[in-house]
Each structure stands twice: as C-alpha cells, then as structure tokens.
Amino acid sequence: MDRREAIGKISLILSGTIIGAEFFLSGCKSDPKKISYLFTAEDIIFLNEVAETIIPETNTPGAKAAQVGKFMTVMVNDCYNPEEQKIFVDGMTTLKEQCKEQYGVNFIDLDARKKTEFLKTIIKEQNKTAKNKDIQPPTHYFKMMKELTLLGYFTSEVGCTMARRYIPIPGKYIGCLPYKKGDKAWAT
Amino acid sequence: MENNTYDAIVIGSGISGGWAAKELCDNGMKTLVLERGRNIEHIKDYPTATKDPWEFPHRQQMPLKALEENPIVSKCYAYGEATEHFFVKDKEHPYIQEKPFDWIRGYQVGGKSIIWGRACQRWSDFEFSAPQRYGYAVDWPIRYDDIAPWYSHVEKFAGICGNKDGLEAMPDGDYLPPFEMSCVESDIQKKINARYKDRHMVHARWAHLTKPEPIHLEQGRGQCQARDLCYRGCPFGGYFSSVSSTLPWAKKTGNLTIRPFSVVHSIIYDEEKGKAVGVKVIDANTKQETLFYAKVIFLNAACLNTNLILLNSTSSRFPNGLGNDNGLLGKYIAFHNYRASVFGRVEGYEDKYYYGRNPTNPIIANYRNLHKQDTDYLGGFLTFVFSTRPTPGDVDGVIGADLKNTLTEPGSWVAGMYMQGETIPKESNHVRLSKDKKDAWGIPQLIMSVSYDDNDEKMVADFLEQSAEMLSAVGVKDIQKNDSHRAPGLDIHEMGGCRMGHDPETSLLNKWNQLHLCKNVYVTDGACMTSTGNQSPSILYMAFAARAANHAVQEIKNGNL
Numbered sequence: 001m002d003r004r005e006a007i008g009k010i011s012l013i014l015s016g017t018i019i020g021a022e023f024f025l026s027g028c029k030s031d032p033k034k035i036s037y038l039f040t041a042e043d044i045i046f047l048n049e050v051a052e053t054i055i056p057e058t059n060t061p062g063a064k065a066a067q068v069g070k071f072m073t074v075m076v077n078d079c080y081n082p083e084e085q086k087i088f089v090d091g092m093t094t095l096k097e098q099c100k101e102q103y104g105v106n107f108i109d110l111d112a113r114k115k116t117e118f119l120k121t122i123i124k125e126q127n128k129t130a131k132n133k134d135i136q137p138p139t140h141y142f143k144m145m146k147e148l149t150l151l152g153y154f155t156s157e158v159g160c161t162m163a164r165r166y167i168p169i170p171g172k173y174i175g176c177l178p179y180k181k182g183d184k185a186w187a188t
Numbered sequence: 189m190e191n192n193t194y195d196a197i198v199i200g201s202g203i204s205g206g207w208a209a210k211e212l213c214d215n216g217m218k219t220l221v222l223e224r225g226r227n228i229e230h231i232k233d234y235p236t237a238t239k240d241p242w243e244f245p246h247r248q249q250m251p252l253k254a255l256e257e258n259p260i261v262s263k264c265y266a267y268g269e270a271t272e273h274f275f276v277k278d279k280e281h282p283y284i285q286e287k288p289f290d291w292i293r294g295y296q297v298g299g300k301s302i303i304w305g306r307a308c309q310r311w312s313d314f315e316f317s318a319p320q321r322y323g324y325a326v327d328w329p330i331r332y333d334d335i336a337p338w339y340s341h342v343e344k345f346a347g348i349c350g351n352k353d354g355l356e357a358m359p360d361g362d363y364l365p366p367f368e369m370s371c372v373e374s375d376i377q378k379k380i381n382a383r384y385k386d387r388h389m390v391h392a393r394w395a396h397l398t399k400p401e402p403i404h405l406e407q408g409r410g411q412c413q414a415r416d417l418c419y420r421g422c423p424f425g426g427y428f429s430s431v432s433s434t435l436p437w438a439k440k441t442g443n444l445t446i447r448p449f450s451v452v453h454s455i456i457y458d459e460e461k462g463k464a465v466g467v468k469v470i471d472a473n474t475k476q477e478t479l480f481y482a483k484v485i486f487l488n489a490a491c492l493n494t495n496l497i498l499l500n501s502t503s504s505r506f507p508n509g510l511g512n513d514n515g516l517l518g519k520y521i522a523f524h525n526y527r528a529s530v531f532g533r534v535e536g537y538e539d540k541y542y543y544g545r546n547p548t549n550p551i552i553a554n555y556r557n558l559h560k561q562d563t564d565y566l567g568g569f570l571t572f573v574f575s576t577r578p579t580p581g582d583v584d585g586v587i588g589a590d591l592k593n594t595l596t597e598p599g600s601w602v603a604g605m606y607m608q609g610e611t612i613p614k615e616s617n618h619v620r621l622s623k624d625k626k627d628a629w630g631i632p633q634l635i636m637s638v639s640y641d642d643n644d645e646k647m648v649a650d651f652l653e654q655s656a657e658m659l660s661a662v663g664v665k666d667i668q669k670n671d672s673h674r675a676p677g678l679d680i681h682e683m684g685g686c687r688m689g690h691d692p693e694t695s696l697l698n699k700w701n702q703l704h705l706c707k708n709v710y711v712t713d714g715a716c717m718t719s720t721g722n723q724s725p726s727i728l729y730m731a732f733a734a735r736a737a738n739h740a741v742q743e744i745k746n747g748n749l
Contacts, residue, residue: 054587062592071247078251116588123585150582154595155247157240163596164579168240170544173414175368179541185579185598188241188416188545 039073043092047072049108050095051149053115060163063149066156072148084139091141095122160187194220194445196740197467197482199452199497202299204713204729205488206430206438207342211737212486213438217744220480221435222450224472225295228302230408230431234421236270244269263678264292266303266419274303274419282633284622288675289636291492291682297448298431299490300680303419306395306427307724308348309551309570310339310359314558315610315721322557322566325520325613325719326689329699332359338731346428346730347404349548350393357568358390358553358723364398366391367548371540372575372601377550379662386555387658389573392548395428395727407433416545427547449473451629454501455485455510455709463708463749464510470629484708484740484749488733491714492521492619495685496634498696498711499621511696511703517686518620520613521638522720524681525569527674528648530655531604532667534575541577541598549574552605552658554722556650565646567610570722571655575603603664605655609647610722611640611676613684638676681725683717701736708749710736 039047048069055063063069076088099107099118110118119142126140153159160166166187195217198208205221212219227233241247248269255262258278267275276293283291294300313332320327336359343362350363369377369391377389396412397404404410409425409432418427425432438444449472456479458465466481487494495518501510509517554568580599583591617639621632652669659667676682689695692704697716703709712733714725743749 055592056589058589058592060596074245075249078253079246079249081252119587123587127585146582146587150595151247154579155241157242160241163592166240167544168238168415170414172411173367173542173544173546175542175546176371176374177541177543179539179598181538182597183541184596186545 039077044069044073046092046096046108047145049115050119050145051153053112053119054146054149055153056112061158063153066153066158068149068152068156071152071156072145075148075152076144080144084144087138087141088144091145094141098122154187191445192479193481194218195482195744196220196484196486197222197480198486198488199467200299200488200490200493200713201297201430201435201446202294202488202490202713203301203304203430203726204733205299205486206301206434207730207733208486208488208710208712208737209444210434210438211734212741213441213443215738215741216441216443217741218443219438219445220482221438221444221446222452222467222469222480223295223297223299223446223448224451225297225299225448227446227448228297228421228431230425230429230436231421231423233431234423235273237417237420237423239270239420260290261292263290263674264680267292270417271303271419274421281627282625284625284633284635286635286637287639289638290675290677291636292677292680293490293493297435297446298429301429301726302421302431304429304726305680305724306418306547306726307393307549307551307572308343308346308350308361308395308727309393309553309723310361311335311721311723311728312357312359314357314554314568315719315723318557318567318721319719322561324566326687326691326694328718329688329690329695334699335728335731335735338735339727342727342730342734344401345403346395346433346727347397347400347409348393348428348727349391349396349398351391353388353390355388355390355553357388357555357558358393358551361393363393364396364401367394367396367398367546369550370542370546370575372534372537372603373550373573376573376575376603376662380552380658383661384555384658387552388555389550389552392550394548396547397426407437409433412547414544414546416547418547450478451631452489452497453477453629453631454497455487457501457503457505457510457706459503459505464706470631472629475629483744484710486733486737486740487709487711487715488713491682491685491717492634492636494711494713494715495521495619496621496631498686498715499619500632506705510709511705513705514693514696516615516694517696519615519618520684520687521617521619521682522611522613522684522717523638523676524679524720524722524725525609525611525640525644525647526607526679527644527672528609528651528655529604529606529670529672530652530659530667531602531670532659532664534601534603534664537577537601540601563646563650565643565650566612567643567647567720568722569607569609569647569651570724571605571607571651573603573605575601577601603659603662605659607648607651607655608681608722608724609644609651610720612643613687613719614641619685636677638682640676681714681720683714683720683725686711686715687718688716689718700739701732702739707743708740710740712736 051063051068412426552571
C-alpha cells in the first residue's frame with residue numbers, strides 16, 4: 001500500500017525536488033564515475049555562513065547551530081552526481097570571488113546585513129539565468145545551497161525541536177484540533 | 189544432529205507463513221518454518237526504530253552509490269536510509285525482466301510483513317463472484333461466507349482497527365476503534381456521502397492496535413503510538429507483523445522451529461506414495477544441501493517465489509512443475525494498479541490542525557461494476573483518501589528571518605486520492621524459469637512477463653476523472669491528476685500463477701488451497717489468487733492460511749493426508 005508514496009509525491013511537488021532525490025523519481029541515470037570532493041574545514045565554515053544567512057538565528061538557533069555546513073558537504077559527497085558536485089564546488093568559488101569583487105572582503109567577514117544583501121544579488125542572477133534559457137538550464141548552485149540548507153536545518157535537532165515541534169512518540173492521533181497563527185508546525 | 193522430520197513444513201515466514209505456523213503449532217503440530225533470509229527478533233532487530241531524523245546522515249535519502257547499485261528497489265516508496273536493511277538488494281537476487289517488472293522483496297524472518305502497508309479490508313461477494321459473472325479468469329471455488337469466519341479469526345488476533353459501516357462492497361470485520369479522520373477528511377466524507385448515493389467514504393481499516401485487547405497484550409504488543417515509522421519495525425508492536433505476533437506466539441507452544449538461511453530449492457514428490465514428502469533446502473551461506481520431511485507442506489514463499497519453487501519442483505510424474513499437468517502454473521499473474529492519483533489545495537481550515545501522525549488513510553469503497561457491468565472496463569478500484577497540512581518546502585527568492593518564520597508554520601491543507609485497481613488475470617501475463625540463468629544457489633532465475641493492458645488504461649482514466657470530480661465537488665482547488673506509468677511490481681501486490689478453482693483442468697488449487705494433484709501441499713500466499721479484487725489482499729492471505737492449516741490438521745486426523 002502506497003500511502004507514504006502519495007504523500008511523499010505531494011511534498012516533492014509542493015517543495016520542489018531535492019537534488020539527488022530525483023533518482024527516486026527517474027531511476028538511475030548518472031555516470032557512476034564519481035569524484036569524491038574533499039571539503040576543507042574552511043569550506044564548512046564558509047557554507048555555515050551561507051546557510052546561516054538563509055536560515056539565521058532568530059528567537060531560535062539558526063543553520064550554523066544546526067551544523068548545516070557540514071551536512072551540505074556530506075550530501076554533496078554522497079548524494080550528488082559528478083556534474084552536480086562540480087556545479088556546487090564551482091559555485092562556492094564563484095560566491096567567494098564575486099563577494100571579494102563587490103565588497104573587497106571575504107564573505108564570512110561581511111556583517112549579517114551585507115551577507116543578506118549579497119546573497120539577494122545572487123538570487124537575482126539565479127532568476128535571470130533560469131528565465132533566459134530556452135532549454136532547461138543546469139541547476140543553479142545557489143538553489144542547491146538553499147535546498148540543502150532547508151533540508152539540513154529542518155531535519156536537524158535544533159530545527160526539529162526548537163524551530164518546529166517534535167514529538168517522537170505522540171502516543172495517539174487526534175484528527176482535528178484548533179490551530180492559531182504562530183503555532184509551530186510539527187517537525188515530522 | 190539436526191532433526192529432519194516434522195509434522196509440517198512451512199516455506200516462508202512472512203504474513204501468510206506466520207499464520208500457517210501459528211495455527212499448525214496451536215494444533216500441536218511440530219512445525220518447521222524455513223526462511224531464506226536472516227533471523228529477525230522483534231524489537232532487538234529494528235536498528236532504526238527509535239532514531240530521530242537527525243541521526244540519519246543523509247536524512248533518510250539514499251546515497252548515490254546505493255541508488256545506482258539498486259535501481260529497482262530504490263523505486264519502492266518504503267525503501268530508504270531508515271529501512272533499507274529490510275529490502276532485498278538488486279544484485280544479490282537477480283531476475284529477468286522480459287517486460288519491466290519491479291520485484292520488491294524482503295528476505296528475512298517476518299518477510300515483507302515488517303514493511304507492509306497494513307490496509308486490511310475484507311473482500312465482498314461482488315469480488316468473489318465477479319470472474320464468474322463477467323467472464324474472466326475462472327470462478328472462485330469459495331464465496332464470502334466460506335472465508336468470513338476466518339477473517340474474524342485472524343482480525344481478532346492481529347488487531348485491525350476500523351469502523352463498522354454496513355457496506356455491501358466492503359463487509360465489516362471484527363474491528364478495534366478506528367483512527368480519527370482529520371477535520372478536512374471528515375468534511376470530505378460528509379460531502380461525498382451526501383452527493384453520491386453510490387459512494388461511501390469510511391475510516392481506515394488498518395492492522396494497528398488502537399485499543400489493545402487481552403489477546404494482543406498476551407502477545408506482548410501494545411497500543412499504536414501514532415509515530416508513523418512502521419516500516420522500521422515497531423518496538424511497541426503497534427502494527428501486526430509475523431515477528432511481533434504470530435511467530436513468537438507459535439514459539440511459545442514449543443512446537444515451532446524456525447530455520448533462517450534456508451533457501452528452498454524444491455518440494456520432493458514421492459511417486460509411490462503419490463504425495464509430497466519433504467523439501468530440499470540449500471543453506472544460504474554454506475550452500476550445503478539438506479532434506480527435510482513432513483506430512484504436510486505449506487508453501488508461503490510470497491507469490492512469485494512460490495511459483496518459482498513449484499515450477500522448480502520437477503519429477504518424472506510432474507516434469508513441468510509440481511501439480512502442473514494443465515500447464516497453467518506461473519500463468520494468469522495479476523497485480524494491483526496504483527498508477528493514478530489526484531490531489532489539490534484545500535481552502536480554509538487555517539484554524540485546524542492535528543496531533544500525532546496518522547499511519548492510515550480513509551477509504552472509498554469500490555463503486556464500479558458491482559451489481560452490473562457499468563463501465564467499459566472489467567473490475568473495480570478502491571480509493572484511498574488523504575489530507576495533510578504540510579509546511580511549505582521553500583519560498584522562492586526569499587531568505588532570512590522571513591523565510592524561516594514561514595517555514596516554521598504549517599501551510600495550506602492538501603487533500604487527495606489514490607487508486608488500488610483490480611487487474612484482470614490473463615494467460616499472457618506469466619512468469620517462467622530461465623533455462624540457462626541461475627542464481628547463486630543454483631536455482632533457475634525467474635523470467636517476468638507481466639504488463640498492463642487496455643483495460644487498465646480505461647480504469648486509470650475513469651479513476652482520474654471521477655476522483656478529480658469528487659475533489660472538485662468538495663471544494664478542493666488546483667487539482668492535479670497524475671499517472672505515474674510505473675511498471676507492475678512496485679504495487680507489491682503480485683498475485684496468481686497458482687490459482688484456486690473448481691476444476692483441476694483450469695486451476696492448480698482446490699477450495700482448501702491444496703494442490704489438486706498433490707493434496708498435502710497447500711499454497712496460501714498471493715499465488716493462490718484467482719482474481720485480484722480491489723481490496724488490500726494480505727488479510728485474505730492470513731485468513732486463507734489459517735483456514736487451510738486447520739483443514740490440514742483435520743485431514744491428518746482423518747487419515748486423508
């Protein structure tokens with residue numbers, strides 16, 4: 001019985017397919033010759049800052065506290081195909097260089113407001129590339145970073161237990177309860 | 189020195205084999221259960237059952253390497269980082285796809301009962317009589333009244349939740365209290381039941397202990413905790429499986445021996461005695477051959493492996509497979525059609541939510557071709573209904589605190605329906621043994637030649653049209669219709685190949701699930717199915733297994749086996 005499948009399909013359509021998870025839908029199609037990128041400790045610090053800008057600390061911890069940088073490297077190493085890995089790794093370089101060019105300092109050294117401002121310019125570029133091509137463009141590196149940030153954060157301990165509500169053993173199911181705006185969503 | 193002689197041998201420890209073993213042991217029969225995979229002990233061998241989401245390095249996605257090595261099982265909805273240890277890996281157990289067929293298997297004690305879908309509706313006489321009334325397959329040799337007491341027998345022990353709704357197309361069983369519907373589902377139910385006189389949406393009928401009774405507590409099982417992590421194995425015993433229920437029960441009688449890593453090669457037929465005398469087993473690890481003997485043999489290897497074992501059980505009396513004088517063994521394979529689904533956004537209900545995770549779905553009983561043929565295709569379909577209130581996955585172009593806040597609150601409700609459609613058995617849909625390709629144990633590989641036909645296409649189209657109309661009528665917006673066009677097999681409801689019937693000329697099994705031509709071999713898994721009906725079949729296999737086991741015990745007492 002495929003209850004899970006029906007609901008899973010909906011989440012994919014509503015939330016967009018997680019890169020890598022496309023295999024679930026289309027089966028195997030990639031080149032099995034896989035490069036294993038070795039991310040450095042510095043890369044993880046950099047990715048943590050990108051992730052924190054996407055999901056910042058508010059009244060709950062942000063992506064850095066959820067170690068999303070490390071999570072991204074695990075997913076890119078293990079779940080991405082070589083083309084996707086290249087886009088992601090080249091994307092890190094592009095981000096760093098473009099930031100240096102625009103602000104004269106490293107991304108990680110920008111203050112939070114400028115980090116946001118900078119990533120918003122990247123989003124604008126991403127939208128432009130998506131619109132300009134007749135053919136399906138390759139996935140933009142920033143889309144990858146954002147997807148992995150959201151997946152990593154909302155399945156992390158802080159994401160589940162602090163940003164959302166996580167009850168590992170509900171004990172029972174109640175089908176219809178009042179909800180008021182501001183109540184947190186269930187984590188699972 | 190291993191004892192090689194038992195009263196009964198059960199081949200397979202899954203949902204039907206577990207039931208055969210329980211009933212045989214309860215009746216004092218010394219019973220050997222042969223399982224080709226490893227042992228699984230309830231609770232102890234559920235390594236992921238209590239893990240939190242963040243304990244999975246890839247958050248339940250499979251790494252690329254695993255996906256590439258397992259293109260078939262990776263398509264299964266229940267396969268992932270939390271469950272992969274309960275699924276057969278593609279390479280280990282090859283088969284031949286003459287036509288695309290995704291064969292999903294669970295080789296371990298408990299079989300696929302650990303990872304099953306758990307829906308448990310009863311068949312009605314509409315289904316048992318449909319082949320005879322509409323002229324397909326052959327007539328079932330039983331009717332609802334023959335199996336109803338055995339449905340009750342297995343339902344009470346397994347623990348099935350549901351509501352008594354008095355529907356002709358889906359008879360009531362002996363149920364524990366049902367899971368509640370969500371506010372959205374309750375409203376959909378009211379609107380559909382009011383608008384369509386022929387359609388009835390009812391509570392899920394599912395193998396969950398919503399309110400355990402003494403018989404369930406005696407099994408060491410407790411109440412379902414609404415975790416919805418069933419496919420990992422339930423440490424509470426909240427849902428039914430062989431390893432949480434029937435097998436430990438059988439063990440307590442002192443009559444049960446389970447032998448893991450026992451790959452059954454064939455059933456041994458004795459020409460002088462005119463019956464089966466035992467089973468040839470190959471050790472999964474050492475590949476050593478051992479023979480086991482018994483008065484009666486239950487074949488519950490799961491549909492297609494049951495066909496394989498019978499086809500491979502050749503003798504000079506049965507050169508084409510045990511009991512296969514008519515050449516129909518392996519033919520008339522059918523399955524359930526899950527291709528189509530519809531869903532959309534539900535407006536309103538922003539002030540409504542739920543608590544806990546419902547592991548079940550409400551059901552609309554089949555409303556097609558019941559009393560008469562009223563469509564341009566044969567058969568009927570069941571409709572599962574669902575609703576949920578997911579958080580948005582992303583907000584395009586937005587980052588920062590705004591994004592975070594949006595994603596920490598639930599979004600719009602969505603509701604949808606998916607089908608479980610009958611497929612019509614036909615001779616061309618078959619499995620057979622490869623003449624040259626063998627597996628690692630020297631057993632011929634199975635060739636799958638099973639596909640959809642025009643009847644299935646028409647049913648998909650009708651389901652999509654009717655379901656979209658129903659959703660629209662109850663106010664669901666932005667309705668999407670999907671046809672996954674997936675290959676047969678992924679339904680994990682393969683049936684037939686060794687069908688029941690009145691006549692040895694046109695069927696393999698009689699009304700007691702005995703091979704017509706070798707009465708001490710009983711087949712009570714999906715292989716026995718004459719037609720597929722539209723209900724989830726596992727509970728019927730359980731009822732067949734219990735009924736057949738008690739028949740076998742009686743026949744042995746009467747000196748007939």
